[in-house]
Amino acid sequence: MCQLLGMNCNVPTDICFSFEGFSARGGKTDDHSDGWGIAFFEGKGCRLFIDAKASISSPIAEVVRCYPIHSTHVIAHIRKATQGEISLENCHPFRRELWGRYWVFAHNGDLPDFHPQSMGFYHAVGKTDSERAFCLILETLRQRFPEGQPPVKELYLALREITDLISLYGVFNYLLSEGEHFFAHCSTKLSYIVRQAPFAAAHLIDQDVTVDFQELTTPSDRVAVIATTPLTDNEVWTQIQPGELLVFQDGLPLKFD
Amino acid sequence: MCQLLGMNCNVPTDICFSFEGFSARGGKTDDHSDGWGIAFFEGKGCRLFIDAKASISSPIAEVVRCYPIHSTHVIAHIRKATQGEISLENCHPFRRELWGRYWVFAHNGDLPDFHPQSMGFYHAVGKTDSERAFCLILETLRQRFPEGQPPVKELYLALREITDLISLYGVFNYLLSEGEHFFAHCSTKLSYIVRQAPFAAAHLIDQDVTVDFQELTTPSDRVAVIATTPLTDNEVWTQIQPGELLVFQDGLPLKFD
Numbered sequence: 008m009c010q011l012l013g014m015n016c017n018v019p020t021d022i023c024f025s026f027e028g029f030s031a032r033g034g035k036t037d038d039h040s041d042g043w044g045i046a047f048f049e050g051k052g053c054r055l056f057i058d059a060k061a062s063i064s065s066p067i068a069e070v071v072r073c074y075p076i077h078s079t080h081v082i083a084h085i086r087k088a089t090q091g092e093i094s095l096e097n098c099h100p101f102r103r104e105l106w107g108r109y110w111v112f113a114h115n116g117d118l119p120d121f122h123p124q125s126m127g128f129y130h131a132v133g134k135t136d137s138e139r140a141f142c143l144i145l146e147t148l149r150q151r152f153p154e155g156q157p158p159v160k161e162l163y164l165a166l167r168e169i170t171d172l173i174s175l176y177g178v179f180n181y182l183l184s185e186g187e188h189f190f191a192h193c194s195t196k197l198s199y200i201v202r203q204a205p206f207a208a209a210h211l212i213d214q215d216v217t218v219d220f221q222e223l224t225t226p227s228d229r230v231a232v233i234a235t236t237p238l239t240d241n242e243v244w245t246q247i248q249p250g251e252l253l254v255f256q257d258g259l260p261l262k263f264d
Numbered sequence: 265m266c267q268l269l270g271m272n273c274n275v276p277t278d279i280c281f282s283f284e285g286f287s288a289r290g291g292k293t294d295d296h297s298d299g300w301g302i303a304f305f306e307g308k309g310c311r312l313f314i315d316a317k318a319s320i321s322s323p324i325a326e327v328v329r330c331y332p333i334h335s336t337h338v339i340a341h342i343r344k345a346t347q348g349e350i351s352l353e354n355c356h357p358f359r360r361e362l363w364g365r366y367w368v369f370a371h372n373g374d375l376p377d378f379h380p381q382s383m384g385f386y387h388a389v390g391k392t393d394s395e396r397a398f399c400l401i402l403e404t405l406r407q408r409f410p411e412g413q414p415p416v417k418e419l420y421l422a423l424r425e426i427t428d429l430i431s432l433y434g435v436f437n438y439l440l441s442e443g444e445h446f447f448a449h450c451s452t453k454l455s456y457i458v459r460q461a462p463f464a465a466a467h468l469i470d471q472d473v474t475v476d477f478q479e480l481t482t483p484s485d486r487v488a489v490i491a492t493t494p495l496t497d498n499e500v501w502t503q504i505q506p507g508e509l510l511v512f513q514d515g516l517p518l519k520f521d
Contacts, residue, residue: 051389052352054314059306066331074323095309103361107387128385130364132308 009099009115010039011197012083013182013233015189017257019049020230021075022083024218028211028238030072032085033062036213039085042098045071046111047078048186053109057098080184084113089136096133100182101141103129105149106156108185112141115235116178116194137181140173144183159188159254163263166190167252174250182233189255191233193247199233200244201258209239229258266356266372267296268454269340270439270490272446274514276306277487278332279340281475285468285495287329289342290319293470296342299355302328303368304335305443310366314355337441341370346393353390357439358398360386362406363413365442369398372492373435373451394438397430401440416445416511420520423447424509431507439490446512448490450504456490457501458515466496486515 012029014022026045034040040061047054054076062068062085084099091097099113114137121136128149129142147169148162156162166183170192173179180197183190191197202209204227206220233255237244247253253260269286271279283302291297297318304311311333319325319342341356348354356370371394378393385406386399404426405419413419423440427449430436437454440447448454459466461484463477490512494501504510510517 049316049352052314052316052355054352055312057309057311059309066327070323070327095306095311098309102359104387104389107389109389130361132361132364132366 009084009086010037010235011113011115011180011182011233012238013189013191014078014081014230015233015255015258016079016228016230018228019077019079020228021077022081023072023075024209024211024216025232025234025238026083027072027216028213029083029085029234030062030068031213033068035063039087041088041093042086043068043084044098044100044113045081045083046100046102047076048080048184049078051108051186053102053111053186055100055102055111057095059093059095059098080186080189082111082113082182082184089117091134094133097135099137101138103141103145105145105185108156108187110145110183110185112137112144112181112183114140115180115196118173118177118179121173121176140179143173144169160263162188163252163254170252180235190252191247191255192252193249195249196235197233197247198237198244199231199247199260200237200242201229201231203229203258208241210241211238212240213238231255231258231260266341266343267294267492268370268372268437268439268490269495270446270448271335271338271487272490272512272515273336273485273487275485276334276336277485278334279338280329280332281466281468281473282489282491282495283340284329284473285470286340286342286491287319287325288470290325292320296344298345298350299343300325300341301355301357301370302338302340303357303359304333305337305441306335308365308443310359310368310443312357312359312368314352316350316352316355337443337446339368339370339439339441346374348391351390354392356394358395360398360402362402362442365413365444367402367440367442369394369401369438369440371397372437372453375430375434375436378430378433397436400430401426417520419445420509420511427509437492447509448504448512449509450506452506453492454490454504455494455501456488456504456517457494457496457499458486458488460486460515465498467498468495469497470495488512488515488517
């Protein structure tokens with residue numbers, strides 16, 4: 008299994024604090040040490056860092072921890088291999104283009120016996136169930152909306168449908184974004200917290216680090232952090248319900264059910 | 265305009281030395297300071313670092329200069345914007361998936377009035393002529409070989425054809441790779457050098473740095489470095505002829521004309 012970390016905000020924000028705690032789970036406070044990755048959207052642009060090394064010993068993870076990259080949509084992943092060997096092409100997040108936007112996807116779970124027939128366009132490069140699921144999602148959306156990206160509600164409903172289908176194969180917690188919307192699906196385990204004014208101090212579980220967000224924010228900032236398990240021990244995190252698909256926008260979860 | 269740097273080797277090699285000189289042109293010894301990027305293949309996996317900052321002041325470029333990433337296929341680019349604003353989505357190299365492999369592309373030149381109709385699959389995310397040209401190349405290859413990747417000679421001939429067509433629009437020097445083959449097209453300016461035994465010392469033009477490759481190599485190593493202009497001042501570089509498309513494999517250029 009693996010762990011997921013996501014962030015969605017109404018203003019570009021750095022993820023240094025959360026990534027500090029999260030990346031410790033990649034070999035220090037937990038054993039998700041078979042690679043890691045993180046994607047940052049900046050407008051339509053997207054940076055993707057991946058490494059087959061453990062996140063605690065990766066020089067690139069060190070840059071991500073220390074060099075504040077400001078972004079409104081971030082997806083990170085630390086890997087404990089279940090399917091597919093430890094190699095770069097099997098590291099999440101995965102990225103493809105659809106409708107002239109980059110789409111980024113990371114998965115926590117296991118989908119045994121999930122081998123969908125390729126329907127034409129998107130092919131997995133690596134050997135993970137996760138990348139195959141991502142390809143099927145994009146293929147489905149492309150076929151459903153060949154003219155381009157639909158309004159978010161239609162997109163949500165189509166995604167809901169294909170997500171339910173894939174979930175029949177196993178555990179399918181995931182984060183998905185195209186830099187505008189931020190989807191979070193809970194199959195078994197996924198939590199989030201929304202930080203907004205009045206901001207307070209937060210203390211990491213995995214490292215003895217405290218940040219006082221009041222010193223770093225303006226009153227209108229809003230930041231949602233989504234993670235497999237809570238990253239802080241002095242805040243109240245909300246568990247997403249199994250089977251629930253949320254869309255975050257500007258740091259707030261929406262639902263269309 | 266921009267500058268290109270590529271490397272193709274028969275064993276995974278780091279590009280620290282060449283990138284040291286090349287990245288100096290991104291704001292220090294030359295003015296290509298509107299962003300930079302570099303892609304490294306490791307097997308089928310591919311890392312891509314891009315930044316809209318100048319390469320001399322980018323913390324991520326610093327990691328690339330100092331942290332030896334070993335790869336057989338590397339494509340790098342420093343940008344001086346001609347079309348498309350200075351932003352992350354306009355930074356080269358660009359990456360897409362075709363036939364279950366990542367393809368990476370970087371362009372030096374300018375293609376005024378190049379606005380091909382989208383033929384269906386690949387859409388540019390940014391606003392550059394370069395990304396549009398890359399999308400057209402992949403679209404053409406996909407349509408020509410819908411069953412999957414053909415033998416290299418057929419691939420070369422198809423690429424030759426679409427390259428000639430796009431070259432009618434302007435200056436189209438480019439590097440293209442899917443991690444197995446390495447294509448280099450010269451429209452106006454592109455040089456290469458093949459380093460192999462007996463190895464000697466090389467001295468950069470853009471920085472006062474010398475490396476003695478004999479100390480770092482084994483006798484069977486072979487490395488081709490391709491660049492817009494030579495990076496060293498004590499070696500003989502070969503100019504690729506305008507209109508020529510080379511394929512490098514294991515550090516050697518092949519031709520199929």
